[in-house]
Amino acid sequence: MNIPDPTRCAILIPTRNRPGILRDSLTRIREAGFGNLSLWIYDDVSDDPGAIARAATEAWPGAHVIHGKVHAGQAHGRNVLLQSCQCEFAIMLDDDQYFLESGRLLEHLDPARRDPACAAVSFQCRDKADGRLDVPAHITARRCASFMGGCVMFHVPSILAVGGYREFWGYGYEEPELTTRLFARGYHVWYDPSVLIEHNHIITSEARRNDVEYDFFYVRNVLLMSSMNMPLWFGLPLGLYRAIRRALAIHRNPLTKFKAILSGFYRTFRHWHERTPMSTREAVTWLRFTRDWFRFRADTGN
Numbered sequence: 049m050n051i052p053d054p055t056r057c058a059i060l061i062p063t064r065n066r067p068g069i070l071r072d073s074l075t076r077i078r079e080a081g082f083g084n085l086s087l088w089i090y091d092d093v094s095d096d097p098g099a100i101a102r103a104a105t106e107a108w109p110g111a112h113v114i115h116g117k118v119h120a121g122q123a124h125g126r127n128v129l130l131q132s133c134q135c136e137f138a139i140m141l142d143d144d145q146y147f148l149e150s151g152r153l154l155e156h157l158d159p160a161r162r163d164p165a166c167a168a169v170s171f172q173c174r175d176k177a178d179g180r181l182d183v184p185a186h187i188t189a190r191r192c193a194s195f196m197g198g199c200v201m202f203h204v205p206s207i208l209a210v211g212g213y214r215e216f217w218g219y220g221y222e223e224p225e226l227t228t229r230l231f232a233r234g235y236h237v238w239y240d241p242s243v244l245i246e247h248n249h250i251i252t253s254e255a256r257r258n259d260v261e262y263d264f265f266y267v268r269n270v271l272l273m274s275s276m277n278m279p280l281w282f283g284l285p286l287g288l289y290r291a292i293r294r295a296l297a298i299h300r301n302p303l304t305k306f307k308a309i310l311s312g313f314y315r316t317f318r319h320w321h322e323r324t325p326m327s328t329r330e331a332v333t334w335l336r337f338t339r340d341w342f343r344f345r346a347d348t349g350n
Contacts, residue, residue: 051150051154052085053157054085054086055135056136056157057137057157057201058086058133059077059086060088060129060139061073061087061088061089061141061198062125062126062129062143063089063090064093065095066143067096067099069250070089070100070104070143071103074103074107075107076147076246077141077147078107078108080150083108085139086110086133087110087111088111088114088132088133089104089111089112089114090114090126090129091114093115114128114129121217121219121265122219123213123214123217123218124217124218126140126197126213127212127215130212137156137204138201139201140200140201142197145198145199145245145246146245146246147245147246148245148246149242149243150243151240151242151244152240152242152243153242156238165235165236166206166236167202167210167230167235167236168200168227168237169200169201169239169240170192170194170237170238170239170240171196171199171241171243171244172199172242172243173196173199174244174247175247176247176248177249182199182247183239183241187344189238190239191236191237191238192237192238193227193337193338193342194223194227194237195223197222197223200237209233210230210235212226214319217265217272218261218265220262220266220268221266222269225269225272225273228273229277231334232330260301263295263298263304263308264305264308266308267291267294267295267305268291268311268312268315269312271288271308272287272315272316273287273290274286275287275323276316276319276322276325277324279326279331280325283325284313284316287312287316288312
């Protein structure tokens with residue numbers, strides 16, 4: 049089993065309202081041999097924070113549990129964990145994910161073998177319920193255009209060098225947005241299918257998705273992903289097009305999605321000093337790369 053050095057790598061998990069699922073996942077992670085790593089949990093204002101703390105510390109003695117004060121979403125929680133863990137590398141998992149195979153994990157921590165421009169390594173993920181793979185099985189190790197936020201290992205200094213996740217983001221497209229900024233700073237994300245994670249995707253009544261919040265964040269953030277990271281004359285129209293397409297794709301909450309588009313415009317200028325626009329040439333190169341990556345994924349098939 050390829051287990052990282054506990055002085056260089058930690059496990060980070062954001063959670064909310066799912067102590068039972070969290071406990072089960074932690075037990076499985078320990079059974080996979082990762083119990084020697086330090087564990088950091090961010091509780092995003094659960095209804096019963098004590099239950100989260102008990103689940104974490106009983107399943108993983110010595111676990112660090114950080115309780116948020118305001119419900120802020122995964123992006124903020126992951127930033128807090130990255131800033132707190134004090135490790136060079138961080139394996140980021142969701143509270144319903146655990147290792148099945150560690151593959152070539154250690155190669156990505158080896159200073160003699162790792163690419164210093166590699167800011168993150170994305171893992172393969174399999175759904176426990178139906179066996180579906182997140183990335184088609186025929187896709188081999190390569191650079192990729194995004195990652196699953198709970199299925200990745202970060203080189204923490206590289207992620208923090210670009211500011212981590214955007215603090216006001218909440219959730220929704222936070223992974224491709226971060227990958228975009230990494231690209232603009234000369235970093236990349238590597239996909240390694242040899243590391244396999246299982247996703248025990250269960251929605252409890254307490255953690256049921258808020259569809260109004262979900263639709264708002266996804267429509268707003270797909271606009272911001274372009275307007276914040278590309279030249280305004282190019283990124284704002286592109287973001288608006290993507291937001292409208294996203295809004296029309298799901299037939300619910302029309303007023304919420306209209307407000308989300310307005311919020312996207314507002315946030316673009318409200319956070320003007322936080323914009324990280326690429327040059328037009330860089331933006332075109334990045335758009336071509338992301339198009340080819342997702343088209344390749346779609347054409348390959350499981």
